[in-house]
Amino acid sequence: MHEAQLRSLTPSVLGILIRRGADFAAAEDAVQDALVEAVRIWPVDQPRDPKGWLVTVAWRKFLDATRADAARRRREDLLDAERGSPSDHDAEQAPAVDDTLQLYFLCAHPSLTPSAAVALTLRAVGGLTTRQIARAYLVPEATMAQRISRAKRAVSDVRFDQPGDVATVLRVLYLVFNEGYSGDVDLAAESIRLTRQLAATIDHPEVAGLLALMLLHHARRATRSAPDGSLVPLAEQDRGRWDTELITEGVAILQAALVRDRLGEFQAQAAIAALHADAPTAEETDWAQIVEWYDELARLTDSPVVRLNRAVAVGEADGPRAGLEALAALNDSLPRHTAVAAYLHERDGDLATAARLYAEAAHKAPNLAERDYLTRQAARLNTHRSR
Template structure:
């Protein structure tokens, strides 16, 4: 069993153990031990379906993992004197045997996105339990020490251990967690954006909900532009300056098709509306041919759905493109100046309006507020470019 297969099976194995009576934390530990054993005893060069330790191929890889994980859970329960009462309960459960064809992965999504968890803990637990990533991989992706991430995941597991599996979860919360994972992009040796797309595909296969489809469409449309977003020196390339020939047309086509099917159900949500904006950008052959009037209309829908200050900020940019920079500046004046990117948007609109001195000053100010090095470099270059144009 190779690593990719094991990762795909892990959520279902974990769900089986929890359904049999194991608490989440202990079950997750047992599954991780079973996965390590599967990797440890598999002979080098054997095929993905090979039986660990050699011999005939494993016909039911999931069943093998369930058996090993359940045994490890029982071993730990017997070894822990403080869990003797629980041990008596789990001993009464029927022996492992064949694994029923029940897919409990969806329950894990809901459990990992429990409202009692902080967003960062929910993301980490989702990547560990549903994504199958190791604590070390998650720590590297978030650029924190492994011990710090281990503590965060451990606290999250303790929090959800008492949560029952008998209530439907909140799809909206799961989608927010997956979107947080996606927006982390690519860090270290784990491509979190690609991982989020993979997990959202899994969710879409299990939940018939237009907003799940909307999020998947949004991810695909944004992900299609990733290769054009960064210059060879690592600096950020704005959407208007991107080489559209480098966009992934297959992902764009898939995203648009998924979005159209979702919109046809007439149950509009924020992810569908965001995906519609992304689709309009993807549909334009050049930046100058972007249908900004339609984009403003979709932002109007997003304001109605969310009343988010960030959405209003993005709408101000769209108004500036559709109706002119002064109209955009008028929309911007009604927003809180402390909003992220407010200063950068103001700089862009002032540049469009021809006020290069004010734009250069605001670009430099925005660079000091930038959340990451790539953004800081981009804004600093914008300020330098305008200052160079202003010199005689």
């Protein structure tokens, strides 16, 4: 079984253990142990019922970890050694229930900070490793491991049916969706599925806004990188390959949400994505309206990253000098600030400054694809200047 398929079983197996009475922390540990066992055994002997096999092994792992009677533990360990891993005959029939969404709510419990809730969900439900989550947060792996461990203990006594914070759940879903494009883990489609399920359960315009945003971004997925894996920026993507069905669905969902006049950040982001999707070419993009939506988004979030993206839009709508003026008001330590400055200086005709800034931005790039792209931009301008 492929790793992604194995990961997709994790939430339902975890939910079954919790419903049986296991506390969250112990259940998550037991499921992870069962996954390790599956990675070891399944390549040579995959069970007919993978989910039932995982439930059986995880439950045994949980019981092993929680036995208080040492003598009983020794006796049962001998029995376990004799029977080994479960066969298809031993594996129990797993109930056909999807607890993934309920687990998202559990991980978004009010006792957790938003960052802890996101990290815990990515680990316990999304199936990401602690190292991957640490990279997303730009913290050492040991620090993230401690954060996740504390979060697990915090929700261990929470009833499984007690809901968490919807806003945090939405942030979790969107972060998992974006992680789906990292190349390490493909969780974008799963995030869309869960958001659809959430939208069918909760009548809220921001849930619809998030679903619309995901669909509009997902529609461009096939064009975001070249066959060699190199980054393709939005302006250079082949719009003829965008998924028009997803765009149509996303726009319809967004319009239905906006008419309710309860604007939130995901609806505003989706509106920006819809304007990009609506433009036949990059040159025909309605940048003036995009600036207006960024103004709304900045009002809602007060996010410096939003203001950074707004500076790019201002540069397109009102010219690069106006964009550089908007950029000057922001802290130059912001991620991708240098890359934006390079782009605007190039648009303004200052190729020497742009080339230097592209090279500097490449050293700060958060991933290899961006680093390669920025390095190529610097090389292109230097070659042009030397002619």
